[in-house]
Amino acid sequence: MYALVDCNNFFVSCERAFQPSLEGRPVVVLSNNDGCVVARSNESKAMGIKMGTPFFQVRNLVDSGRLEVRSSNYTLYGDLSRRVMAILREAAPRIEVYSIDEAFMDLEGIPSERHRPLCLELVRKIRLWTGIPVSIGIAPTKTLAKVANHFAKRYAGYRGVCTIDDDAKREKALSLSPVGDIWGIGRRVAPKLEAMGIRTALDFARMPREWVRGKLGVTGERTWLELQGHIAVATEEQEARKSICTSRSFADLITDMDELSLRVSDFAAICARKLRKEHTAAGRVTVFMFTNRFREDLPQYYPFISVPLDVPASNNQEIIGAALKGLKAVFKEGYGYKKAGVIVDEIIPETLIQGSLFDDNAEMRERENVVSELMDRFNTSDRSLLRLASQRPGHYADGIRREHCSKPFSTSWNDLIEVH
């Protein structure tokens, strides 16, 4: 059996954990650059505010005092996530952190009569120790655990924990779930299924396997199997990521190559830092940029360029150097850039780096690696005290709109350094 632990309205709950005045109020948290609504409290959901709503469409509610708003504060959310996951790790032999606010626990080895009491205790403990409310769904497959979690979240009677452990419960739950709510059935496929009269998860589960395979491929077939109670979505060991992307929208359009270079340098430095943190190196650096697609009155340009590295690297000098080389190759004057980003991929463990036959810079690389590691000891994920001259001074979020940001309540080391 699996238990899916999912934090309720996670970003909003993180804000509430340190600002009790938000409790019981309609609250939304915005995406980077204060662009869209990405998290909502139950109260703001009840007001009809949809996920992804552009902020300017609900700003009047904020101005008139009917809605609370916060810019996203990932330092805070990341820290609280880490604390929640730590509690789960103590409770179950194996957990898979699926996203910042969700984890699957493998309940193997725990007697079934203990499942619900254990999970009820976890709900209580996580709330008490971190301030975050969570819901838990228990079922024989991950997809069914997702379904159970929906019910745990929706109906107070479950006290935060819902179990699907027999066929009657399974069919009842599926019959009450719209097909589009199933994990793995997305925006594109759901309308097609509905048009064919498949409206609930149970309708879908009752279609013949071959039909599902033919219409939706192996991924659809896996979802179908999981709804029957057959495990088809495996628990992967946490492997190294295959790509890392750092990108941001800007508060204002950037027209100047030098200004854009500073941003791209920062994005590349953040990517390189993440590589080093995971003890990996990338074989390719990709740079992209976008003009503002909503400004149909302005000329549009969205180049995308990859720069291969002779030898996979993770130091700031090489990653930034490659990114700037790409930027110079595609940058064009006369456009207002709204967003840019850097992707590093072809990632391998640093222990597997092989020198190139034509690499006569091995010694220099070694020095650059040492310099980057030294920088890591002084920098945080928010701010670079040590940086290359091509990067910007100040906070990484400078030039990105964050007008409603709360403090990093649980990780104030940053600010202490600054005060000293």
Next chain:
DNA sequence: TCTGGGGTCCTAGGACCC
């Protein structure tokens, strides 16, 4: 005026091989 960011997997088709 204002519209996010970061991932994974699968598949089809092209390049290339024998």
Next chain:
DNA sequence: TCTGGGGTCCTAGGACCC
């Protein structure tokens, strides 16, 4: 005019997730 069959690997794009 005629010009096979069967693989693998890579990549771009689509679909999905949070």
